[in-house]
Amino acid sequence: MKSQRSKFVILIAAVALIVFGWLTIGTEEEEVPYVSIAELHENPNRWEQRRLRLGGLVEAGSIVYSADKLSVDFVMVQGDDVLPVHYSGLTPDLFQDSVEVIIEGEFRDDVFAADNLMTKCASRYEVDAGAPGTDPGTNN
Amino acid sequence: MILLGSTSLQLALIFCSLALVSGFINLVKRDLRFSLVSRRGLMVSAFLILVATLALVHQLMASNFSLEYVARYSSAATPTMYKFAGLWAGMEGSLLFWLTILGIYVLLIGYLNRRRNLSLMLVVNLVFATVMLFFLIVTNFFENPFTLLPPGASSRGMGLNPLLQHPVMLIHPPILYLGYVGFVVPFAYAIAALVTRHMDANWIRLTRRWSLLPWMFLGIGIVLGGIWAYAELGWGGYWAWDPVENASILPWLTGTAYIHSVRIQEKKNMLRLWNVILIMSTFILTIFGTYLTRSGILSSVHAFAASELGIWFFGFVLLIILSCTILVILRKDELTSQNRLESFTSRESGFLFNNMIFVALTLAVLWGTMFPILSEAVRGMKITMGSPYFNRTTVPIGLLLLLMVGIGPLLAWRRTSLGTLKRNLTIPVATAIVATAGGMLLGLRQIYPLLSLGLVAFVFAGIINELFRGIRARRRISGESTLTAFRNMVDRNRSRYGGAIVHLGVLFMFVGFTGKAFSTEQELALKPGENTYLKGYVFKLDRYYEVERTNHRAWIVDLSVSRNDRPVTILRPERRIYIEQDSQVQSEVAIHSRPLQDLYAIAGGIGGENNSVALKIMINPLVQMVWLGSIIIVVGTLVAIWPSRTDQRLKERLA
Numbered sequence: 141m142k143s144q145r146s147k148f149v150i151l152i153a154a155v156a157l158i159v160f161g162w163l164t165i166g167t168e169e170e171e172v173p174y175v176s177i178a179e180l181h182e183n184p185n186r187w188e189q190r191r192l193r194l195g196g197l198v199e200a201g202s203i204v205y206s207a208d209k210l211s212v213d214f215v216m217v218q219g220d221d222v223l224p225v226h227y228s229g230l231t232p233d234l235f236q237d238s239v240e241v242i243i244e245g246e247f248r249d250d251v252f253a254a255d256n257l258m259t260k261c262a263s264r265y266e267v268d269a270g271a272p273g274t275d276p277g278t279n280n
Numbered sequence: 281m282i283l284l285g286s287t288s289l290q291l292a293l294i295f296c297s298l299a300l301v302s303g304f305i306n307l308v309k310r311d312l313r314f315s316l317v318s319r320r321g322l323m324v325s326a327f328l329i330l331v332a333t334l335a336l337v338h339q340l341m342a343s344n345f346s347l348e349y350v351a352r353y354s355s356a357a358t359p360t361m362y363k364f365a366g367l368w369a370g371m372e373g374s375l376l377f378w379l380t381i382l383g384i385y386v387l388l389i390g391y392l393n394r395r396r397n398l399s400l401m402l403v404v405n406l407v408f409a410t411v412m413l414f415f416l417i418v419t420n421f422f423e424n425p426f427t428l429l430p431p432g433a434s435s436r437g438m439g440l441n442p443l444l445q446h447p448v449m450l451i452h453p454p455i456l457y458l459g460y461v462g463f464v465v466p467f468a469y470a471i472a473a474l475v476t477r478h479m480d481a482n483w484i485r486l487t488r489r490w491s492l493l494p495w496m497f498l499g500i501g502i503v504l505g506g507i508w509a510y511a512e513l514g515w516g517g518y519w520a521w522d523p524v525e526n527a528s529i530l531p532w533l534t535g536t537a538y539i540h541s542v543r544i545q546e547k548k549n550m551l552r553l554w555n556v557i558l559i560m561s562t563f564i565l566t567i568f569g570t571y572l573t574r575s576g577i578l579s580s581v582h583a584f585a586a587s588e589l590g591i592w593f594f595g596f597v598l599l600i601i602l603s604c605t606i607l608v609i610l611r612k613d614e615l616t617s618q619n620r621l622e623s624f625t626s627r628e629s630g631f632l633f634n635n636m637i638f639v640a641l642t643l644a645v646l647w648g649t650m651f652p653i654l655s656e657a658v659r660g661m662k663i664t665m666g667s668p669y670f671n672r673t674t675v676p677i678g679l680l681l682l683l684m685v686g687i688g689p690l691l692a693w694r695r696t697s698l699g700t701l702k703r704n705l706t707i708p709v710a711t712a713i714v715a716t717a718g719g720m721l722l723g724l725r726q727i728y729p730l731l732s733l734g735l736v737a738f739v740f741a742g743i744i745n746e747l748f749r750g751i752r753a754r755r756r757i758s759g760e761s762t763l764t765a766f767r768n769m770v771d772r773n774r775s776r777y778g779g780a781i782v783h784l785g786v787l788f789m790f791v792g793f794t795g796k797a798f799s800t801e802q803e804l805a806l807k808p809g810e811n812t813y814l815k816g817y818v819f820k821l822d823r824y825y826e827v828e829r830t831n832h833r834a835w836i837v838d839l840s841v842s843r844n845d846r847p848v849t850i851l852r853p854e855r856r857i858y859i860e861q862d863s864q865v866q867s868e869v870a871i872h873s874r875p876l877q878d879l880y881a882i883a884g885g886i887g888g889e890n891n892s893v894a895l896k897i898m899i900n901p902l903v904q905m906v907w908l909g910s911i912i913i914v915v916g917t918l919v920a921i922w923p924s925r926t927d928q929r930l931k932e933r934l935a
Binding site: 210 | 443514620621636640643644647651652655661662663664665666668669672673803804805864865866867882884885886892894896
């Protein structure tokens, strides 16, 4: 009885180990580092050719839509750091000057080519409330 | 009214503290007076919370903008029903709403047990009081919905976020909360069982319905969230592995494992420790989820704003984990069961295996969700896990689960002989082979969709076969008609057949998930009169025009769809401008739903070069199956929860 029980425990432990390894090993391709614009400019080679995620504000007045409105260029700011962004796709509804956005894509030739653009909707309502005109704070 | 609300909230805090303190004194001293104070204090506190909520609702309906909360989430022009939805639109209100639901559960459980399970209820109430006290402290001192605007300031109201102005948003949060909060009930009973050393299956029988109900509500809530994302956010999907979504699926996964594994404790009095751990994890994950969405520690598109609350919630979660661990260690001898597994091919081991898969699924999602925090702590860099990770891990685990849905019910309790197993498996396996071969003939080549198809057929045949054999057996013995036989059979074992119906719903959902792998999309700009082709459909932009409505202005695009020169429908995606909310733009998706596929269109920028409209059109196969599947799951759960006629007869005899 005892030996069968320990066999069972060993079996479960082995399965758990395999599952854990399968979950955690070889995930580099799926990892999307969250970097700051400063980090990106400091060491551009390190970050090229891999998927990245950045958060920041849309610089007021920087939004330029393409003629067919299927893509957009804008400048993302984090404090004093700026990053030109090109995004192809329909822009989300809340995308406009000074909103907080999260972008995903790759950094190529000094421009960030984003294929995913998300706006943080709720926070605008929370932070802006009662004091229109103030910057929505970043919370990353 | 504002005074009534804030005073009720403060009094609720006082009564709740009173209930907690006297409850503890009673636990130590066994003094009946303290037990009465504890019970009544808790009930009064719950009642006062309801009063406070009604006061806030009244303020929202009356559009009293001197209240900061009302000014932020409502406006005079907000449609009435969405004024009500303001209750859960913001941080303060949503926390009060959490308390409201808790209060309702507390009052219900208290009322139903006013003369029963008294010793157990003392501890149950103590757990309720602890949780309630935490949220009362938060709403009273940190996020008070009854805060007035600073003197001198005035507001006409910001209005409810247009994204939240969708009918689903009226029911999604309440139902989700009914699920989230409801798990506190089985959790409280588990703690009570541990404290009072009644660790047999009694607490599990008492909470059978109170675990199925929150489980069902949480599931409906999650699906409604998906429907909202699909119909409102306009990216064409219903699930994005966003941290907030993950936070809601985690307790659902452990909860699902729990409602399965408690069946073994009911039947065989095994797995006591495991069940206690599962319900504890589920409850901890609900609090953790409430915390995740409000702390701002994970960047999510639809999280609340960051707040100072994080540390308090984190502390509370730690406190729960710590107390649970200590309690389990203190009772570990009583938690080990005498019965052992007799065979690997038994219903018990089937349930066990099912549980291990659910735990693996929970860990996979948890790992991916927490990865940004873990990687920051270990590698000093915040790294997000993309959806490729979640798809790689959850899809195969999900398919394995589907296999177990098919095999589990075919296994007999204790042990299944190889002959029986073979006999039970013949029809399902044959069906699976036929379905897979059919799929390949139709040109299906990808491995996961093929596997999914085969497994769905396998499980489907198993369930139908089981139902028919049951009906046939009854008919042979009693000579009933097929329908009567079916009704009596289900009534005799509601858990089992309710479960079978739920599994049928799960199949439909898997069909829907598989279909999503085949959606196609196109992003393009069309001028009036131009058209495009997608999968045999012709989408033609007829025209676009402007319409003035009560609280917004809308640009409407007429997109006529035809196939083989026959008109199918006209899709009318809209682009709305809400003047009141700083001219916020909001796109309204147009969906033409059919059982087998959805035609989906969303309008981006209007009036580009030469009056073009930027469009995204999609064809999403089988999405409706996901919604249909969830309805079947609800039906199955209700069948399982409904009192059987034998129960009722028993009650009548006792009365």
